[in-house]
Amino acid sequence: MDWIEGDMFGMAMPTHPEALRAAGAAFLTEAFHKIGSLPADNAVAEITRFEDCPRGSTGRKVLLSVAYAKPDPALHTDLFVKFSRAFDDPLRDNQRYEMEDEARFAALSVGHFPIDVPACYFSDFHHESGTGMMITQCIPYGEGRNEPHYEKCLDWQMPAPLDHYRVIIETNGRLGAAHRAGKLSPKIDEYFGFDREAAIASDRIRYDEQKLKNRISRYAEFCRNYPQLLPANIRAESFHEALMRDVPRFLAHEQAIKTWLYSRPKSIVFAHWNANVDNAWFWQGDDGQRHCGFIDWGRVGQMSVAQALWGTLSGAEPELWDAHLDDLLALYVAQFDPAQGLDPAEIRLEMDMLIGLLGICWLLDAVPLILREIPDLDEADGRRDRRFVESERARTQLHMLTVFMNLWETHDLGRSLDTVLARVEAA
Secondary structure (H helix, E strand, O other): OOEEEOOOOOOEEEOOHHHHHHHHHHHHHHHHHHHOOOOOOOOEEEEEEEEEOOOOOOOOEEEEEEEEOOOOOOOOOEEEEEEOOOOOOHHHHOOHHHHHHHHHHHHHOOOOOOOEOOOEEEEEEEOOOOEEEEEEEOOOOOOOOEOOOOOOOOHHHOOOHHHHHHHHHHHHHHHHHHHHOOOOOOHHHHHOOOOHHHHHHOOOOOOOHHHHHHHHHHHHHHHHHOHHHOOHHHOOHHHHHHHHHHHHHHHHOHHHHHHHHOOOHHHEEEEOOOOOHHHEEEEEOOOOOEEEEEOOOOOOEEEEHHHHHHHHHOOOOHHHHHHHHHHHHHHHHOOOOHHHOOOHHHHHHHHHHHHHHHHHHHHHHHHHHHHHHOOOHHHOOOOOOHHHHHOHHHHHHHHHHHHHHHHHHHHOHHHHHHHHHHHHHHO
């Protein structure tokens, strides 16, 4: 299958790099005209670079450079092409639907958009087969005023982490505020409406009470065996006892928590689902201030504010959470019209509930994943050891486990659960 017709624009598009190379500049011109990213009186004159890009876990990718018949500084010549399909790799090809939301969002971002995203030149998706392609601006990390790309959960290598997170949170907040104010395409609601029942049904806790307690015991043993990897407050036996008491309570009240969380319309926003530093690019503007844009828009849509902020802050250091969370929540809320009623204290409570559920669902399984990735873990001198720098999976699992447990201990999620259950009962 070399070509397929997309659902949004009804235009035949290549499904893999070789078909795109054969189609050449003529296809690019037609596609760019179709979506409105290239003026009608201009054309792609030639392809000057066509280079396979092996990065990523899903479909094939290409670095593409073009020349235009009429050079225009507003048009990008270095482009990035992303296909949903990887016909030569069944495991990667099985993930082809991950690109569907991103491809639709990219097409809807053409023209005026309230925040910076990679300029989209063409994007479409064929839902029935899971086949799509996107052509966007290639972000020039480390060039000119652009900062280098920052990897996830390596914030201690990044200058001024707090300033970077402030910019990200402000940007994601401006996107949600623009949607609330009706400043985005009406098709955003058509393609990315909020499905409350699906949200409630997602990320179910997968284990019964005894299996959860077994995982807490395994975590406690991990703390005893590798104390150099975790801060003291989440290694304490008293904290492990609190987990044994309160984690089963989250399981018992999972449905009630989710119903409460997703029945608060003011707390549902349109947002980037995972706006961490690795999915952003930063630059210094003419005003001397740091700015950012977002890449990798998988699972974009309407979601709880808690999800949007967890996606942003999950890679931040525990010390940043401890010292600056309230200020960052206030910054997010400040992007919205006060009449819309967002309350930082309420968002903090919603985050406690969401992160508690997600952590129980996924992060209690982090310990065996870390041990599998780093067999000689006893030789690691801390979480900044080169072994974690070199292993993204081990690093991210340890980091997010640490953040989750630290939040549970510092926020006392058992007490937060009491607050929510009292409200549910009162209602």
